[in-house]
Amino acid sequence: MRRHTKVVSVGSVMIGSPHPISIQSMTTAQTKDIKNTIEQIQRLEKVGCDLVRLAIRDEEDARAVERIKKSVSIPLIGDIHYDYRLALKVMDYGIDKIRINPGNIGSFDRTEKIIKKAADRQIPIRIGVNSGSINKEILRKYRGVNARAMVASALEYIDFFERHGFKDIVVSMKASSVPLTIESYRLICEKVDYPMHIGITEAGTFFKGSIWSAVGIGALLSMGIGDTLRVSLTDDPLNEVKVAKEILKSLELRDGGVTIVSCPTCGRCTVNLIEIANEVEKRVKDIKAPLKVAIMGCSVNGPGEAKEADIGIASGNKMGVLFKKGTIIKKVPEDKIIDELVKEIQSMAGNGG
Numbered sequence: 001m002r003r004h005t006k007v008v009s010v011g012s013v014m015i016g017s018p019h020p021i022s023i024q025s026m027t028t029a030q031t032k033d034i035k036n037t038i039e040q041i042q043r044l045e046k047v048g049c050d051l052v053r054l055a056i057r058d059e060e061d062a063r064a065v066e067r068i069k070k071s072v073s074i075p076l077i078g079d080i081h082y083d084y085r086l087a088l089k090v091m092d093y094g095i096d097k098i099r100i101n102p103g104n105i106g107s108f109d110r111t112e113k114i115i116k117k118a119a120d121r122q123i124p125i126r127i128g129v130n131s132g133s134i135n136k137e138i139l140r141k142y143r144g145v146n147a148r149a150m151v152a153s154a155l156e157y158i159d160f161f162e163r164h165g166f167k168d169i170v171v172s173m174k175a176s177s178v179p180l181t182i183e184s185y186r187l188i189c190e191k192v193d194y195p196m197h198i199g200i201t202e203a204g205t206f207f208k209g210s211i212w213s214a215v216g217i218g219a220l221l222s223m224g225i226g227d228t229l230r231v232s233l234t235d236d237p238l239n240e241v242k243v244a245k246e247i248l249k250s251l252e253l254r255d256g257g258v259t260i261v262s263c264p265t266c267g268r269c270t271v272n273l274i275e276i277a278n279e280v281e282k283r284v285k286d287i288k289a290p291l292k293v294a295i296m297g298c299s300v301n302g303p304g305e306a307k308e309a310d311i312g313i314a315s316g317n318k319m320g321v322l323f324k325k326g327t328i329i330k331k332v333p334e335d336k337i338i339d340e341l342v343k344e345i346q347s348m349a350g351n352g353g
């Protein structure tokens, strides 16, 4: 069960239970490149991104936020490192949330200035603790980088924010080690009830990063931890959102879109099921209706699975048997399976699934 957390509002998106777990990504265009940043955000929105983070590296980036906001509808988060003045600046241009790592902002009086302005403007702040930027004292006390050191670092910052009366906080405890990330979140969640932004930082390229993210984020979500998430990939940010959506769908924490159940194939399969499953998946990717589609290679498990789905196909003898809500609707030759299945999926989606 999802753990209870405070609710923080980021523009139109609420983060915290009981609100849906939101998906974030980050633009790769320079923020001052307004045209490309807007285009990228619009593409991210289209694939299901709920919030987007922008790197604010200088004043020009901060100013660009004002114009970007006019062309997109999802909330914008300003990612600030080192220079507290940029955090102050970007709040003048309509940013919906700030992400800082107080560990690299410098002295506490600089963080205090950010807190005061954010409180005035009612802009929430994510305190992003990173395994690479824990202060030396804490590292000495806890003998290096470990979950207890991460938690001590986060609590030190949270305590500082709270002493300034600021509670509009989202917390993240990211590391590139999956076990360290899981343990750090588990421990911090025993101490505070702020909403958690979860993810595995620097998870890697598409293949490795997707798997590591799925394991880490999946483990946390299964423990009820996580109110917003980012899958960090060395890849197109659109893929971050797609992977994030699949992680949430796999745990039945989000629905929408076509879910394909397909068998791994074996010596019993007489059609090119890999091609069929991939091609069908590609052609139906933009359908929003929540439909379960089974694509099975033979009549052993095929009809059973296909019958449980909204629509499905079980192949055999170079043919495909099409099932809809448990009833056989037709038999089609192998070369027509993809077209016929996609046609039926589109028709069901058009009829509200």
Ligand code: SF4
Residues within 6 Å of the ligand: 263, 264, 265, 266, 267, 268, 269, 296, 297, 298, 299, 300, 301, 302
């Ligand atoms: S459904 Fe049939 S073809 Fe697919 S893995 Fe199972 S036995 Fe093999």
